[in-house]
Ligand SMILES: Nc1ncnc2c1ncn2[C@@H]1O[C@H](COP(=O)(O)OP(=O)(O)OP(=O)(O)O)[C@@H](O)[C@H]1O
């Protein structure tokens with residue numbers, strides 16, 4: 326069921342109203358408290374702009390990191406300059422997220438103003454989803470907008486509990502867009518639909534692979550997990566990453582793909598290394614030719630060609646997880662080739678969805694992030710959605726009013 330959206334709220338619903346906006350401003354900071362990647366800040370802007378342009382008073386809330394109690398290095402203060410710049414107004418910052426100081430600042434906040442609350446995780450009650458704390462947060466506002474997609478898999482006070490005390494509780498534009506792509510486009514894709522799954526271990530992607538096997542036409546596997554599949558097929562894998570207790574699972578996933586008519590492609594060649602290091606000696610060998618003492622750290626050129634050819638036949642692609650150890654330049658070729666292929670296909674009208682985590686970093690490194698149809702701002706949240714799970718922060722929101730036909 327679709328959720329009510331902040332776009333359904335007009336000036337008459339919003340003018341003069343205090344709106345509690347939960348965003349995910351959990352951004353990486355360097356040692357000098359500078360933001361090193363502002364993607365999540367930029368992604369939060371459309372919802373806030375819609376609210377301020379319609380005369381609302383925005384109470385902006387987020388967590389940062391995983392603090393245990395009040396921890397200055399996890400203050401949201403470093404967010405103020407960038408938010409102010411992007412919004413074109415001076416954002417006011419509170420030193421707490423509840424209590425008299427917040428109420429005082431709110432009382433003097435003009436229509437169209439933004440008050441940034443301090444890190445909501447400075448209270449342990451946030452992660453415990455304590456109703457009394459949720460009630461205090463809710464008491465600040467007239468209505469609630471959840472735009473924190475990256476935290477929507479957490480049932481916390483500011484993402485879930487607060488909805489029990491604030492109506493309406495609606496989805497922000499970012500949350501809506503993430504759901505449109507990661508649920509909408511994946512459930513009813515333009516076909517053929519390909520899924521690319523990589524990353525280190527098959528164990529962390531079982532749910533995603535099983536769920537995507539129900540929906541996709543082509544499944545391409547890369548990354549460290551392929552060696553568990555190779556070994557399950559009786560190949561020698563040298564000292565490559567293998568999960569011995571998942572060999573049976575790998576076999577059953579291959580059988581499941583066959584039974585469902587999904588074309589599951591494993592790399593036919595790999596780049597192997599004599600140690601796990603950026604300066605390792607490397608060579609390209611067929612999947613069946615990994616010698617003892619060597620480990621596979623990337624997919625090889627034949628595999629890149631086969632994968633690119635398969636991707637060239639599709640209309641929708643979702644990608645989660647790198648093809649190799651892309652942090653080492655020598656073993657980044659496969660991942661970067663896939664990123665470039667998706668960029669090329671995106672330009673030809675193929676829907677390209679990057680499902681969070683390290684594949685996002687790879688796409689950004691290659692400089693093709695802007696051309697993708699959608700790049701998720703969620704790590705854990707996007708993985709859970711791709712596994713077919715429902716997210717508590719989404720479930721708690723009001724249903725959209727059905728359109729009469
Ligand atoms: N052949 C390989 N051997 C060992 N590690 C690998 C191999 N290929 C990829 N990796 C590693 O897998 C890691 C990414 O795996 P992970 O499962 O965390 O992917 P992800 O889903 O993109 O990330 P996230 O968990 O943040 O969503 C990278 O650090 C990469 O170096």
Ligand SMILES: O=C(O)[C@H](O)COP(=O)(O)O
Nearest residue numbers: 349351391475476704705
């Ligand atoms: O970075 C994330 O994945 C989100 O902000 C959620 O953070 P958490 O894993 O600390 O809940």
